[in-house]
Amino acid sequence: MAKKFTAIERLECSLCGKSYDPFEIQNLCQCGGSLVARYDLEEAKENMDKRNMSKRVLSPWRYHELLPLRDPRNIVTLGEGMTPLLQMKHLGEKLGLKDLMIKNEGMNPTGTFKARGATAGVSKAKELGIESVTVPTNGNAGAAWATYAARAGMESYIIMPRNGPEIARKEITAAGSHAYLVDGRITDANVISEQLNQDYGIFNAATLKEPYRLEGKKTMGLEIMEQLDWEPPDVIAFPTGGGVGLVGIYKAIRELNEMGWIHDSKTRMVCVQAAGCAPITEAWEKKERESVMWEESDTVAFGMNVPKSKGDFMVLESLYSSGGYATSVDDNDILSTKQMITKEEGLFACPEGSSAVAGIKKLLDQGFIDPSDKVIVLNTGSGLKYPDTVRTLMPLLQPGDEISIEIEENQES
Numbered sequence: 001m002a003k004k005f006t007a008i009e010r011l012e013c014s015l016c017g018k019s020y021d022p023f024e025i026q027n028l029c030q031c032g033g034s035l036v037a038r039y040d041l042e043e044a045k046e047n048m049d050k051r052n053m054s055k056r057v058l059s060p061w062r063y064h065e066l067l068p069l070r071d072p073r074n075i076v077t078l079g080e081g082m083t084p085l086l087q088m089k090h091l092g093e094k095l096g097l098k099d100l101m102i103k104n105e106g107m108n109p110t111g112t113f114k115a116r117g118a119t120a121g122v123s124k125a126k127e128l129g130i131e132s133v134t135v136p137t138n139g140n141a142g143a144a145w146a147t148y149a150a151r152a153g154m155e156s157y158i159i160m161p162r163n164g165p166e167i168a169r170k171e172i173t174a175a176g177s178h179a180y181l182v183d184g185r186i187t188d189a190n191v192i193s194e195q196l197n198q199d200y201g202i203f204n205a206a207t208l209k210e211p212y213r214l215e216g217k218k219t220m221g222l223e224i225m226e227q228l229d230w231e232p233p234d235v236i237a238f239p240t241g242g243g244v245g246l247v248g249i250y251k252a253i254r255e256l257n258e259m260g261w262i263h264d265s266k267t268r269m270v271c272v273q274a275a276g277c278a279p280i281t282e283a284w285e286k287k288e289r290e291s292v293m294w295e296e297s298d299t300v301a302f303g304m305n306v307p308k309s310k311g312d313f314m315v316l317e318s319l320y321s322s323g324g325y326a327t328s329v330d331d332n333d334i335l336s337t338k339q340m341i342t343k344e345e346g347l348f349a350c351p352e353g354s355s356a357v358a359g360i361k362k363l364l365d366q367g368f369i370d371p372s373d374k375v376i377v378l379n380t381g382s383g384l385k386y387p388d389t390v391r392t393l394m395p396l397l398q399p400g401d402e403i404s405i406e407i408e409e410n411q412e413s
Helices: 041-047 050-055 060-066 089-095 114-127 140-152 166-174 186-200 213-227 244-259 279-285 312-322 331-345 351-366
Strands: 008-013 035-039 085-087 099-104 132-136 155-161 178-182 235-239 268-274 325-329 374-379
Touching (some): 041 244, 060 114, 060 213, 085 213, 089 099, 099 351, 114 132, 114 140, 114 213, 140 166, 155 186, 178 186, 235 244, 235 351, 244 312, 268 279, 268 312, 279 325, 331 351
Parallel strands (some): 099 374, 132 155, 155 178, 235 268, 235 374
Antiparallel strands (some): 008 035
16 A cells, blocks of 8 residues: 555644544634644654655655645645754854754745745645635745745735835735735734635635644754754744744644654743734733734834734643743844844844844843753744845945054964
């Protein structure tokens, strides 16, 4: 009997537990809950060998048994995944950490980790015969879904706030998407996407309103564990807006633990939000199970400007279950940390990734993180996508001008 490409068994409602067929088009449960993919992990374990994973394709689809696609011919890819996990020796010393690593998601197509959700979501949409998708976005997710939809030959309808990043608008437009700006926030864009779904039957691929974006982002966790030779770190810090990336990484940890590939996982998940939009952090501090709408949200880390996440309860559950932590950092800390990362390590991080490093420093000072802990931080995108967050002070020279440089003498004897 031929091996199946996927070990997916069902979709399960995150609220009521009702099951749905993963081989039919699905959005939300009848109760309004998000649907989550569940796999036959024993079957996956039989068909996968962690000792030979290096022989597989260098993409998220190397973990195809733990992804939702039935037929590999439906894969829509632009070479995403297998991003580097970089040792941050100088930055770690600066912060007071012995073992700090950054997984650089800025190496993905379209420059962010959103490519992972797009490859899984668009591939599954193609397999299900979906011809058009709508995505409300702060920018990066829209750019990824527009690009991958173009690759798949699908129509895309992207809705984003009018103050979203200009570069994301250009990516979306270049991909031939039907793009619209809304005079509001991502929550307002979501209302429009929902209306497009109701009025025209366009598939709504909003965060956690379709089941498969989560599965693509889960591959960050699978990769981290493989890159660490299946030895879980002490802490994984994720910059959190909608929170699907954090939820996905923790889902990967749980699945690998159940498969016996990692044991007694000690990894604590850390949610870092911007102080100007920190509903999940506020809920965690109050020991609540879901957040409330954050009014007048604003932050330089635009991807984290999510006043109310549909998956907030899933983020909080991941934190509570892992013994994790939620914190927030202000924009000044984000921008100064962004500069520090580049100066110390040469990594041009995005504001979101910089916020996660700032959060780690805060928790190190508070004692939640020990200097000896192995800490992984997700830099979720390239700093090149945020050119306005860096001030350039470069003197203008005329031909023939001389440069005077003061060189400090070496004091070593």
